[in-house]
Amino acid sequence: MMPATSKVPASRPHRFQARSLPIAEWPAADRDAWIAACRPSQRLVRGGAGAHMKPITLSDLARRYGYFLDFLDRSGLFDRRRPAAGNVTPENVAGYLNELQTRVSSVTVYGSIYKLRRASELLDPHSEFFWLTEIEKDLALMMRPRSKADRFVLSEVLVENGLTLMAEADHSTTCSDLAKARQFRNGLMVAMLALHPIRLKNFAGLEIGRNFVNIEGRWWIILGAAETKEKRPDERRLDDMLAPMLEKYLSNYLDVLAQESESNALWLSSADGHPMTYSAVADAIKRTTSTAIGVGVSSHMFRTAAASSAAVHAGHNPYLASALLHHRDPRVTEEHYNRASSLSAAKKFARIIRRDRDC
Structure with missing residues (x-):
């Protein structure tokens, strides 16, 4: 018998502490598929689907997948008998998405679904998750990054x-x-x-x-x-x-x-x-x-600070920030230069205001 499905009450996200279900607690099919996907390449032996990824990336994907499984477990939607990534269904993802949107930012919601899709593709490389990609695209359009000001x-x-x-x-x-x-x-x-x-x-x-x-x-x-x-x-x-x-x-x-x-x-x-x-x-x-x-x-804001300081103090050298941050494409730092230009303008405006008051 399939587990009963139930909606998570709207107030519940404020009363629980979400956790990422450890790999050891995943369904056997998920656990075995993940171990196989992470198997490193050896001489003359091809590795798993995630062998080309860095350990920190694989760890992050496993952590995000674990959050999804935790939601299913708390919601009574968890079916441990399903094949690898078998719990990643439109209905389950819709419930997970609803809960995410009540407690995390739009950027984190997008990242969670994006990484759920990537983890699912590693667990079941033969299935199509195009429907999950479509959800990602919609979420990307709604993202509103928190101001760094x-x-x-x-x-x-x-x-x-x-x-x-x-x-x-x-x-x-x-x-x-x-x-x-x-x-x-x-x-x-x-x-x-x-x-x-x-x-x-x-x-x-x-x-x-x-x-x-x-x-x-x-x-x-x-x-x-x-x-x-x-x-x-x-x-x-x-x-x-x-x-x-x-x-x-x-x-x-x-x-x-x-x-x-x-x-x-x-x-x-x-x-x-x-x-x-x-x-x-x-x-x-x-x-x-x-x-x-x-x-x-x-720690990431240190990179923002570096790009902005380079723009404020060395605006004549437009590629300094790109070199400092080791970017391939200088356009990556453009937003930092725009912010720094605003800062410089604000300083000049403040000097004008002080000068006028002294007159």
Whole structure:
């Protein structure tokens, strides 16, 4: 007998905590199909349908599919006897979509359905999900990205606050050694990401001696083509402004954070000394900027800040931001230049107002 279908009450999304159903709790058909799809390629042996994808991408798709299964489980729509991706039906997706629209932004709604479709195609490559693609297209037309105005900070402000946090930690006489090390690490993260706005997955995964190396007394971030989204090598020398702070971090604070653990990771957790995860680095950066600046700046907003600062201070060099962010197409940064132009105009207007008041 098929499980009874029931609508989720409109008020329910406000009373529950959505979770992503772990792969271990997926129906057997889904679980087996996902493992097969993620099977890496080997010599003379073709991998699964997702073998060409990066682990972080596969993990994200599995997480989004897990949210869909969780909705079905809570709604009494979950049929564990169906084949792989068999629960991805127009009726089930319609219910899931209705719930999403009551609790998340239009951008997240679109992303959730888009990634549900991609995960479904990996689970069942032989089925057609064109109807899901049509839903995506409709959602894309309705997307209204949240304004970044309340989170917009120029790079020089981020660098200055990062340097201040490190100086305060270094001169503190009241904090414990571990608290000082944590604050110094967070300040270095903020200043370093502001000056070198690489993508967070690369920033969080920096390892001393592998992709963060000392060459003739200078520290370099060296990312191979396989590590970057653009599939091109990315090499950046650490700015001289940060060199003494990095040396102090490596010599005075890294061992404090490491405690008894051994790792080459640049960013270590103050809780157990293990390498910080992608999420932990993102959370630390956002919490730190929220405390120091009053604005919780996400790691991605550091890239927005870099493009906008380049436009404000070097508008004569239109491709600076594209090079800084490692974009292939300079048009990607156009929106940042438009925002920066507005900022520059506002500053000029304010100077005119002050001058007129002084007359």
